[in-house]
Amino acid sequence: MVTIENEKDEKFLRTPTKKVDLKKENKKKLRKLIKNMRKKMIETDGVGLSANQVGLNKRMFVAQIPDENGKPKFYSVINPEITKRSKETKTMNEGCLSVPNVYGPVERSEKITLEGENIEGKDIKVKAWGFLARVFQHEVDHLNGKLFIDKAKTTFTPKEGDEGQSL
Numbered sequence: 001m002v003t004i005e006n007e008k009d010e011k012f013l014r015t016p017t018k019k020v021d022l023k024k025e026n027k028k029k030l031r032k033l034i035k036n037m038r039k040k041m042i043e044t045d046g047v048g049l050s051a052n053q054v055g056l057n058k059r060m061f062v063a064q065i066p067d068e069n070g071k072p073k074f075y076s077v078i079n080p081e082i083t084k085r086s087k088e089t090k091t092m093n094e095g096c097l098s099v100p101n102v103y104g105p106v107e108r109s110e111k112i113t114l115e116g117e118n119i120e121g122k123d124i125k126v127k128a129w130g131f132l133a134r135v136f137q138h139e140v141d142h143l144n145g146k147l148f149i150d151k152a153k154t155t156f157t158p159k160e161g162d163e164g165q166s167l
Helices: 007-013 027-043 130-143
Strands: 048-050 060-066 072-085 089-096 099-109 111-117 123-129
Touching: 027 048, 027 060, 027 072, 048 130, 060 130, 072 123, 072 130, 089 130, 099 130, 111 130, 123 130
Parallel strands: none
Antiparallel strands: 048 060, 060 072, 072 111, 089 099, 111 123
């Protein structure tokens, strides 16, 4: 996991990622990468993970959050862009696997439209709201070289047992 605890890694995390050319990518390797990123995200109790968090300069992320019935819904998005944001915002505490043991309140749009591609190169469009919209915005920020601590009004280290969700 790439974290800000190392100066070189922080510089890498703060560099925008390169677009993935699906015509040139080995699909088998890309599928394996997505599978490994999902596994790493789950192992570390995250709900989202961008490629640069695992040391790869690729514009892609994975995310998994429960749907309205509590079943895990998995997303893998390549070359994501947020094309619409609602004016309504909500502030919630966020954490990040790349910024260990730090949390802070971040204001984000309540609803967004995310566009990108799936592994087959087909265009995808997801209208997201609530927590899913927050996760998507957090991950796209990563791919743009931004960290949640850049947007948080304050940050804090939780007391034992107070940890929140890391995105």
